[in-house]
Amino acid sequence: MSKPTLWLRCEKKEFERRAALTPTTSKKLIDAGFDIIVERDEQRIFDDSEYEAVGCKLVDNNSWPSAPTDVPIIGLKELPVSTDPLPHTHIQFAHCYKKQAGWSSVLGRFHRGGGTLYDLEFLEDAKGRRVAAFGFHAGFAGAAAGALALASERKGEKLGLLQPYVNEEAMISDVKKALGGSGKGTKALVIGALGRCGRGAVDLFRKIGLDEEDIIKWDMDETAKGGPFQEILDVDIFVNCIYLSSQIPPFLTHEQIIKAGKNRRLSVVVDVSCDTTNPFNPIPIYSINTTFSAPTVPVDLPSELTPLSVVSIDHLPTLLPREASEQFSSDLLPSLLEFPNRQTARVWTDAEKLYRKKLAEAVEAEGL
Ligand SMILES: NC(=O)c1ccc[n+]([C@@H]2O[C@H](COP(=O)([O-])OP(=O)(O)OC[C@H]3O[C@@H](n4cnc5c(N)ncnc54)[C@H](O)[C@@H]3O)[C@@H](O)[C@H]2O)c1
DSSP, X not given: OOSOXXXXXXXXXXXXXXXXXXXXXXXXXXXXXXXXXXXXXXXXSSOHHHHHHTTOEEEOTTOGGGXXXXXXXXXXXXXXXXXXXXXXXXXXXXXXXXXXTTHHHHHHHHHHHTOEEXXXXXXXXXXXXXXXXXXXXXXXXXXXXXXXXXXXHHTTOOOOOOOOOSSHHHHHHHHHHHTTTOOTTOOEEEETTTSHHHHHHHHHHHHTTOOGGGEEEEOHHHHTTOSOOHHHHTXXXXXXXXXXXXXXXXXXXXXXXHHHTTOOOOOEEEESXXXXXXXXOSOXXXXXXXOSSSOOEEOOOOTTSXXXXXXXXXXXXXXXXXXXXXXXXXXXXXXXXXXXXTTTOHHHHHHHHHHHHHHXXXXXXXXX
């Protein structure tokens, strides 16, 4: 391998249309001296021709297993379950460092093949913050789903299937149309508003026409007084975007909702944080994650009360595959430019150290 090379593999996870490298970031890598090889992929939101046009070399779908073993493979989501050894270097989300189901068998594949895993979730800057994450578009799409659910509720209907949008404009125009042309007059409260997801939720509400004073933005300072909060009942849509790291008093409870009776404006709760099964879930009014095909779950309330529904989809960025990929990939780019120096570049040496630690745990667990 003469030039630094990255091989963008196809995604095999159902409905996954996002990509770790976009035509934009591929072009920047090529300009910096990289060879970028891209597997043809019908599922990806970007057309193969968009990669070809910026100078990527196109190869067959799912052909990475026969790539030279010194070519690093980059993808987004988990590889399909298999026991095949993995001899390559892979950059991806592998979801196997927190002892998720099947974690040791995934790492066992790397052990047997002699490959290396750089998990995208654990690439961190010098301050320990993730270099790239999908939060912004999760909040943006979550707020859109909430506004669509509100529009349905106003018509006495239940929100139906949500499908990925070709771009942000299409999503905004769909939401505005559902709300009768604009979101003006709707009131929303975003908690965790200073974070990635929270900023995305606020941005969507602005773009669909809510007045600035109708977008209430709360973060640590405002919740310090401790919930439950009456303010949540006084808006149409509440979006929870906090990063839950310890036990906190609930933001909203069944009891509080029932007590408010008909004096409640709140129609939709969007739990972007989705700490659904966490014992400290600050919104203990629902217990399942919802899906694109059934985006809302009703809160169990006495029949005389107006309905209240919850959106708790845990893969929201998939609704905006193009913009979510562009943002993630451009945040990742500075680290990728350092990848040829991965033996010394801190972001990569730290990631490899973590991989070696997890690998040793898996080797022990699997008895390899
Ligand atoms: N549903 C999805 O598809 C999806 C996608 C991406 C991320 N997430 C989840 O969304 C959550 C937020 O992610 P992020 O990247 O935006 O995190 P982040 O760290 O960028 O932001 C979290 C924000 O929450 C605030 N916060 C924490 N505790 C709070 C409290 N008690 N009261 C008020 N504010 C509080 C923080 O100050 C921060 O501003 C995470 O749990 C993440 O796993 C969900």
